Amino acid sequence: MGNTLGLAPMGALPRRSPRREEPLPNPGSFDELHRLCKDVFPGQMEGVKLVVNKVLSSHFQVAHTVHMSALGLPGYHLHAAYAGDWQLSPTEVFPTVVGDLDSSGSLNAQVLLLLAERLRAKAVFQTQQSKFLTWQFDGEYRGDDYTATLTLGNPDLIGESAVHWVATLNVGSGGAHASYYHKANEQVQVGVEFEANTRLQDTTFSFGYHLTLPQANMVFRGVVDSNWCVGAVLEKKMPPLPITLALGAFLNHWRNRFHCGFSITVG
Numbered sequence: 001m002g003n004t005l006g007l008a009p010m011g012a013l014p015r016r017s018p019r020r021e022e023p024l025p026n027p028g029s030f031d032e033l034h035r036l037c038k039d040v041f042p043g044q045m046e047g048v049k050l051v052v053n054k055v056l057s058s059h060f061q062v063a064h065t066v067h068m069s070a071l072g073l074p075g076y077h078l079h080a081a082y083a084g085d086w087q088l089s090p091t092e093v094f095p096t097v098v099g100d101l102d103s104s105g106s107l108n109a110q111v112l113l114l115l116a117e118r119l120r121a122k123a124v125f126q127t128q129q130s131k132f133l134t135w136q137f138d139g140e141y142r143g144d145d146y147t148a149t150l151t152l153g154n155p156d157l158i159g160e161s162a163v164h165w166v167a168t169l170n171v172g173s174g175g176a177h178a179s180y181y182h183k184a185n186e187q188v189q190v191g192v193e194f195e196a197n198t199r200l201q202d203t204t205f206s207f208g209y210h211l212t213l214p215q216a217n218m219v220f221r222g223v224v225d226s227n228w229c230v231g232a233v234l235e236k237k238m239p240p241l242p243i244t245l246a247l248g249a250f251l252n253h254w255r256n257r258f259h260c261g262f263s264i265t266v267g
Contacts, residue, residue: 047068047069048067049066059083063079064076083096106126109124124137167181175196179192219235221233230250233246
C-alpha cells in the first residue's frame with residue numbers, strides 16, 4: 001500500500017502568534033557592564049583576613065578589615081558607607097558616599113549623586129598619605145536603551161598649571177568641530193580632533209602626537225586619521241649653525257598613495 005500525504009487547507013493550520021516587539025532596556029552604568037561576568041570568577045586570597053561589619057543605622061555602616069600576609073606588613077582598613085533615601089533600584093541609592101582609609105593614611109573615596117531623572121554624577125578621589133594622587137569626575141546620561149558617559153580625569157585644580165589640557169567644541173549649521181589637547185610633560189604632547197561636515201557628508205577623526213628630544217635637538221610629529229592616512233615629520237636642528245633639517249612622509253592606505261618631502265630652513 002502506498003503512502004498518502006494529505007495537505008490541510010490554509011485556514012485549518014494554527015496561526016503563529018505575532019512576535020511582540022519589546023523595547024531594549026537600558027544597559028545600566030558603564031562601570032557595571034562587566035560586573036555580572038566578573039562576579040562569576042573567584043577572587044584571589046592570600047594570607048589571613050579578618051572583616052568585621054557593623055550597621056549603625058539604615059543609612060550608615062562601617063567595616064573593619066585586618067589583613068596579615070607574608071608578602072608585606074600587616075594592614076588595617078576602615079571602610080565607611082553612607083546611603084541616602086532616594087532608591088531607584090536594589091543597587092542604586094542616592095546620594096551615596098563611600099570611603100576607605102588604611103593605616104598609612106591613604107584614602108579612597110567615591111561620591112554618587114543624582115542630578116536629574118536621567119543624569120548622574122560621580123566623583124572619585126584617591127590620596128597617598130597627605131598628597132592627592134587621583135581625581136576623576138564622571139557624568140552619566142541614561143537614555144531609554146543607551147547610556148552616555150563623560151569622564152574627566154586628574155584635572156589640575158590645586159597646582160593651577162598653565163597648560164594641563166584644552167578642549168574645544170564648535171557646533172553650527174555646517175557641522176561640528178571638536179579638539180582636545182593634552183600636554184603630558186615637557187617632552188610629550190598629544191591632540192585629538194573630530195570634524196563633521198554636514199554639507200559634504202564627511203566625518204574625520206584624527207590623532208596626533210608631538211615628541212621632543214632636547215638632548216638630540218630633534219622633534220618628531222605623527223598623525224593617524226580615520227581616512228587610513230598615516231604621516232610623520234622629523235625635524236633636526238644643527239647647532240651651532242642656524243639650520244633645521246626636516247623629513248616628512250605620508251601614506252594613504254585607502255587610496256594607495258605615498259608622498260614624502262625634505263626641507264632645509266636657515267635662520
